[in-house]
Amino acid sequence: MVVKSPLKRTVRILLVGDSGVGKTSLILSLVSEEFPENVPAKAEEITIPADVTPEQVPTNIVDYSAAEQSEAELNEQIKRASVVCIIYAVDDDESIDRITSHWMPLIRQNHPDTPCPVVLVGNKIDLVDYSTIDGIFEIMEEYSEIETCIECSAKTLKNISEMFYYAQKAVLHPTAPIYSVEKADLTEACKKALVRIFKICDVDSDGLLNDIELNNFQSRCFNAPLQPQVLDDVKAVLRKNLDDGVSHNCVTLKGFLYLHSLFIQRGRNETTWTVLRKFGYNDNLNMSKDYLFPSLKVPSGSTTELSHKGHHFLTHLFDRFDKDQDRALSPTEFEEMFSTCPTPPWGPDVGAMVPTNEKGWITYQGYMCQWALMTLVDLPRTFEYLGYLGYNVYENESQTTAVQVTREKKLDLAKKQSSRNVYQCHVIGPSGSGKSTLCRCFIKTHLDGKSLLSENTTGTPTCTVNTVQVYGQEKILVLRDINVRNVSDPLLPHEVHCDVACLTYDVNNPKSFEYIARIYIKYFAESKIPVLIVACKDDLEEVRQEYLLQPANFCQKYKILPPQKFSVRGHHKRDVFVKLATMAAFPPLRRMVHMLLLRPQPTEWLNIFYRNFRDFGVIVNDTTVWWKAGLSLAAVTALGLLVARVLHTDKIR
Ligand SMILES: Nc1nc2c(ncn2[C@@H]2O[C@H](COP(=O)(O)OP(=O)(O)OP(=O)(O)O)[C@@H](O)[C@H]2O)c(=O)[nH]1
């Protein structure tokens, strides 16, 4: 698939100029390829089909005649035109003076916002043996929207098709936005765009484009490789004209910019424009909305994750910019990576949300988690940044291929397993029960319990993201700390809705369980959302909860997994996260049927498992059902994980 360039759909060429200069004759000469002796005052509007025009764009040619049209009609036509050709007769000085005294002001007046490109056409050169071009150049300097001038003759047909070609080009590849004739240099906006393009093409980020990078650039933009001879010629031109256009046999940024100004000076604007459009720029040299925000339909109940391609692209990007290969991005590496974007996609506070190294620099894992989170909660932003980073150019397709839309949740539920890789877990519990600490533990794997507790936690974000292994497969879990101000405040639907809920209480606080018991009964007991109750601060003394049921009994009554003990000072802090991710990945198993044995002899769990089944009169089925997680039995045991037997939920209900 080739990325569609945001070209204008039709080109509308309007011919204006004083009476008798030859407008109608020019149009009819073009169409009939011979000079018509007798012409009407005004030619009918002509449409040239795309395939016979040099730029493959349908083109309308519109005549104007003062004899047939009012001032108002003329203004209307000027407004509708995508380019205006002002025709003068080379033998008529009056018609030349009128370019500046009448026509240019009239055109400007009708295009107050964005200038309309203009082509100056001197007709009837068959009548004189001099050129008017010198005087015309002066006018061109005065009006930047005048793209070109040309002298021609309707009578001898000289430069007739060229005139219409230039008009078409003036619309499709205008000079004014990219090159300042006055300064004889690229415009600032064009330079900025080309610098970004240079950086994206500079795959090894050494500030130079080597032959391979140049070739890739050429193939991507023009769908054809550079001939080796052409490469040498290009470098020879640079060496001849610039001191530092070539370095180590590679093209420098300065050389790259110089080449573009050379193309434009030679009238080859289309070369530069093709490059700019390929990299997403519109006619105003902004990155176009269509390019940055492709549309992708996401049914409700589905989520968005990075596809294999997206993952691959971002991994490659990371490797490119992790210059010292320490698997983390230093501030400089981070800045370099996002230098092709208007601003970085996330700020320095990201360290509080995803894994970092000891220095607080985002690790590869943290970086991928951050992208996963963005793709989940703010897909347009993922598209936008992939666009800035050059995904479309590298892959030669739209950013939508970097993302996959997951199957609707109800299908996951029906199939009793999920195809997703990213899950959302809501952490809910009374104030002080240890929610924030739990979330911090999730990402600060390099800190011990003591440092975790002593860390200054003000401004703790509501989200933490990390990877978790579920049966040997890497899943991403997003923990969202649901801050409830008052115990009596109701939870909003978006605070309830998630893939798994983690309800926390403080074993040391007798009043803390009641809150989550009520939350469970009110919001989760009847829902399909799996719930894990977490007994926090397990290192402190466990006290009796002031509630009609003690936590373990409560779980039994509601047929949910028994409370998972957790302490920042504990040794197996990750168990809780693995359990949450597993429950999210296998949603129908919200009742305790689903067991995950984390270490070879976690007899405690195994016992509870069987005991619970006995308690509820469930017959334990002996056949072991292995999840189709793509893992063989051997692989699972080799990983030290044991998947327990599973019963169909239906049997318990
Ligand atoms: N010698 C010469 N005569 C031309 C040329 N082009 C047009 N003419 C003549 O100039 C006269 C005016 O031409 P038109 O095509 O009617 O000019 P126009 O600009 O359409 O004029 P209005 O319709 O009055 O606005 C006619 O007699 C044409 O034959 C040319 O290239 N060379």
Ligand SMILES: Nc1nc2c(ncn2[C@@H]2O[C@H](COP(=O)(O)OP(=O)(O)OP(=O)(O)O)[C@@H](O)[C@H]2O)c(=O)[nH]1
């Ligand atoms: N001993 C011990 N103290 C803990 C543990 N977890 C958290 N704490 C302490 O308990 C207090 C509350 O912990 P937080 O994580 O802030 O609790 P929270 O649920 O986020 O509270 P709010 O933000 O008010 O809703 C803090 O002083 C923590 O240091 C733990 O495992 N053991």
Ligand SMILES: [Ca+2]
């Ligand atoms: Ca006419």
Ligand SMILES: [Ca+2]
């Ligand atoms: Ca690094």
